[in-house]
Amino acid sequence: MGYKDLLTLKDLSAKEILDLVSLAGKIKKNPMKYSNKLKGKTLLMIFAKPSLRTHLSFDVGMNELGGHAIFYDLKDSTLGKKESVKDFSKVIDGYADIIMARLYGQEDLESIAKYSEVPVINGLTDDYHPCQILGDLLTMKEKFNNLKKIKVCYVGDSNNNVTHSLIIACAKLGMNLVISGPKKKKFMPNNEIVSGFKFKFEPDVKKAVKNADVIYTDTWMSYQVSKSEKKERERILKKYQVNSAIMNISKKAKFMHCLPAHRGDEVTDEVIDSKRSIVYEQAENRQWSEMAVLLKLMKK
Secondary structure (H helix, E strand, O other), X not given: OOOOOEOOHHHOOHHHHHHHHHXXXXXXXXXXXXXXXXXXXXXXXXXXXXXXXXXXHHHHHHHHOOOEEEEEEHHXXXXXXXXXXXXXXXXXXXXXXXXXXXXXXXXXXXXXXXXXXXXXXXXXXXXXXXXXXXXHHHHHHHHHOOHHHOEEEEEOOOOOHHHHHHHHHHXXXXXXXXXXXXXXXXHOOOHHHHOOOOOEEOOOHHHHOOOOOEEEEOOOOXXXXXXXXXXXXXXXXXXXXXXXXXXXXXXXOEEEEOOOOOEOOOXXXXXXXXXXXXXHHHHHHHHHHHHHHHHHHOOO
């Protein structure tokens, strides 16, 4: 294994990504086999952003591996107030065996990893969301088996952590990924983040979703987006809403969303509640993929 931490999927080879997806599938099929793998080990979960799936999936996952998880909210922390990142990270080394951090800045995560001797997992930053995409890949593999033979179409605001990590993973695995959204810099993937990773951009959503196996979207209002932008973003992105008309262009397509969803904005109730929606399977698969990451980083 060529990585100590999971900060971004850029650091993993295609084989390493597929190994994690494969292990996640094995854990899901037979969780009892892994129930004591991390017995006596402690995961520290650091949160700067609110969370449902990241918090519960890591907490439950660590528990099912026989370990213990601690929730640590940065709003009550000494970090950046009375304590440096270096001291903060070195102190954690004495208490925890592995760290998961859900932060705003990628640079903050990298600083913790720089000074920490224990493995560090990116639970989400503004730039990347690797654990989400590992869960998504498991979900797609369960539905379609051969990842290289499917077409994934991401629709809407694509300047976000999910799209960036999806682009990186799909490019590394040789998957067919089409991004569809407004041809404006603020809505397109950040080129500084995804430079060198191949994907197709098609602003015409009807062309983009044709023959898609997966139609994927995310909120138009990511955590770092100001609420004052909401009306303008709704106006610009409205034509990229995933509704029945869009889904019917490719009748074989499954619908995916990393959640939380803003129903009525990026997706309609009719779509997210339909039989073609696999969003709750995605959510569950976060746990299995994160359990695989925990085991790999802990070399178990």
